[in-house]
Amino acid sequence: MIKGKEILGRNIVALSTGEKVDTVRDVVFDHQGNQVLALLVDEGGWFRAAKAVPFDRIRSIGEDAVMIGSPADVTSSRDDARLGDALESKTSLIGMTLLTTDGQNLGRIADVYFDEHTGAVVGYEATGGLFADLSSGRAFVPAPSDVQIGTDAAIVPLSVAAAMKENPGGIRGALKSVGSAVTGSVQQASDSVREGVQSATDSVKGAVQNATEAANERQQEYVVGKVSNSEIVADDGTVIIKKGETITPLHAEVAEWHGKLPALAAAATGGMIAGAVGQATHSVRGAYEDMASATKERQKEYAIGKTAGADIVLDDGSVIVKKGEVITGPQADAAEKAGKLTALATAATGGAIANAYDDARERVQDSYEDVKDAAADKQKAYVVGKVAGSNVVADNGEVIVAKGVTITSHQADRAEQTGKLAALTAAATTGAVTGAGSHNAVPLTASDTVGRRVKADVRAPNGSLLAVQGQIVTPEIVARAESLGLEQQLIDATIGQSVGDSVADATAGAGAALASGVASVSEGASNLLSRAKNWLNEKREETEAAFKDREEEFREQRIRDALGRPVTRVILAPDDSVILNVGEVVTNKAIDTARAHNVLDMLLDSVSKDAPNIDPVASRPNESGQAALDSQGEVKSE
Known part of the structure; x- marks a missing residue:
């Protein structure tokens, strides 16, 4: 199975000469036959002059190149009526809405999967819709044989929606066969252990979910009402919020759904800085413009009491006022006498901007620290009292907590100090699950994955896809996995090596995602503040230069008047x-x-x-x- 966008840009090589013929520009689909018609290599121009390789002339599709027999396999749309008609129709699958016959929205097509041997469309990658994965916002929609492609939508049967629902049977069947092979007392014991595993699993999932929801809720509270300083776009191209817009609760919810809440928090942080600085700069600029048109007395009044943003030095090297000092009346008089009053006013302006930036930075940093600290407190409360499922080691080699040890509050604090709180959360989650489920490991086979949803892409050695994230495993996928020797990879991508390991992987991943998400927001805000500081320095230099230009214009006007x-x-x-x-x-x-x-x-x-x-x-x-x-x-x- 090949993903359409992954083949774009691959070289097309002729077996007869070993030379590169061209590169893949696009994939041309026969919408009526629901299969790949050709690989486009040149869009051409007038009179249907596009060039393409018909799919039936492709010898093989490799990870790095598409192999054809000879350069003569490249044909023109003038010579291939089906290719010409497909290109002239200008109907694109990408962006088209997938609807069932009863009106269920399965999402918008973002990409197409096809069989590398036959060219038949296997499925669609859809964004949004009923079955979109909460973390990625995407879903795999299996392609039926009787899809109806229209101008704005593709209509599929109800059976497609049914095939997208997870319906695991392999594990249940395995447990049932084990139960029928033992005595009633053993079966009761097995049920008891399974209930214990499920109880522990639910407990861990609940704890992780609560921590995640608490962090997300706090972030949503933080961003609502603030102005976004950048455009936030989802992976499918949907614009969540535009630059300059005020963030509403709906914006926050949509950002969370698309996994873009950390990015929105960073944009809100930048908006606060930009807003504060904009107000400060506007205020300072207005004050300076008033000052520039005023008398020397007014200029002195403006400068007195402000902090100097630079040293004011006389021609003989003596200093009237130093950078960081509050300007006094005698210093203003001395500056006037020495002809340095304008320089003093400029220094006062620079100091005002610097102070405004410091105030804005402190306010934003304090707001963000509240969010970050709240999430960290939730994580520490979650891990304390749990058993570590693995060693947690600081970058300098210090063992914060060893595997099998019950985590204390001191260890949680130490993990936070060394930046290892995310790792400690993952270790605590893994320890909680494996500790509860270690007595009930059930060997799994590839057949046990049937009906399960794939959590990560599974690829063959040649780079082609066996199964993709979000896809429901079918018996055909299992058969192909067995023929390629990919049974374990398929198991790992769906349910793990055992019931206990499956739950452990899922919850550990959730804990790690929570922790890394908080760390990502923290890093993002830190980088944002750094960028904001650089931006402020640039703006301050530009402002001072503008003030000097304005001052020079004002002086030239006074000269003309004099x-x-x-x-x-x-x-x-x-x-x-x-x-x-x-x-x-x-x-x-x-x-x-x-x-x-x-x-x-x-x-x-x-x-x-x-x-x-x-x-x-x-x-x-x-x-x-x-x-x-x-x-x-x-x-x-x-």
């Missing part, structure tokens, strides 16, 4: 030389000179806002500035 206006005080360079005197107008030369001497802000703050009304003769200064207009100097000399 040109041609007089100053209201003497503008001195650091060597006390006069750049502009009172009443002299601002020139481009004055701007360049003030910028070179780091007193540009002082010049811009001294520009008169009044409409100029200056008589150069009557109001000329005693000394002309070195950057004054030449015409003013001439008037003065006269």
Whole structure:
């Protein structure tokens, strides 16, 4: 049996030359005959020019290549009417809904299984529907001989739904034959042991189920009402929730059903960070924009009391304020005097963003820790008092608990500290079941799997599938398993080596899944916080760069407004030389000179806002500035 999507991309090799002819692009089905018609190698273009290998010309399908006789076995849709008609119909099985004649929904077709020798369709992999596996959301639907393929749905008989129900008889028959071979007293003892096994099994299953449900319920409570920061998509392509949507209880339930609840929890965590940071950034940006258009006094008010996000250093190397310090009034005055007020405001902005991020991170981390701790507490409560079914060893070689030892609370705490709580849960579950069922092991044969649902794929040595997850074992599957020597693999994939081992495997798997699921969420949140931190650092750098750009734009506008206006005080360079005197107008030369001497802000703050009304003769200064207009100097000399 071959799975359709697994054959895509395999090389097609000609036996006559040993050369690669092409690769498989798609599988073409004859919907009326319910079988593979050909393997498509080239979709072609106009006039039915597609190329394909008819299935009857395929010599064998291997794990790595499809073998044909010669390159001449590749034909064109022009030369094969059935192939041309199938391609022109454009009817695709993938995505089609499977319905029984009485309207039962068996799911949507996600893939097709076919016999590698005959090309006959054996079954469909369906997503959703009545028999979908809770962990994978998929089911195996056996293909009937009289399926009706339509435009939107494939109609199958009621017998298909009946064949999908698990109806084990092998184990019961084996136990019955054992019982008839012994005396009545032995039979009573056997029944008593079986009841004990069942009781212990139910107890363990209940404990694991309770722990699982508690963890899932807590995660659902955690995510509901939060905003998802990413799109969550099920394995079948169904979009559970889009990025930016608020998570509802329905979203949480659908995510759990598809096994995507941990991913939804991580998305909710990221949404909280993004939301908090977005609000903080918006708030800081607004405050800065107000500050940028305000006076120097307003800028100082903005900076005072905030934490500096960077050192503010004078040109001579002296530090006005250090990173992490709360900015004071004298420091703001010193920054203004040194022409560093803008840099101080930027540092205050960076500190505000950093503080906002720290607050958001702490809130999210605290929320997630509540969820994680609750799940861990459930696990520890479950394992304490049980007997370990195997050794649990830390990475450094420390034996936390040995096989056969009753687990204590101290050992549970130690397992949590060393990251081995999942392994301890699995060991406790295995110990509980094997301890109860060790006296009732019943040898099994491949026939005992008939009617059982396969829990994992079973493959032949050549890579083809004997049985797939979710499929009900039939006598034909058993016969093929026996011919291929795969009896034990089939038993292991369905019911295990004994009744006790079967229950142990199932419950141990559930315990391990629970623990690993919690660990997965923890790791996911940790990675998310790390990514969020990196994202925040990038955004902070972008924000600071944007602020600097905005500041430069603001300064350029102030320069344009100042040109041609007089100053209201003497503008001195650091060597006390006069750049502009009172009443002299601002020139481009004055701007360049003030910028070179780091007193540009002082010049811009001294520009008169009044409409100029200056008589150069009557109001000329005693000394002309070195950057004054030449015409003013001439008037003065006269």
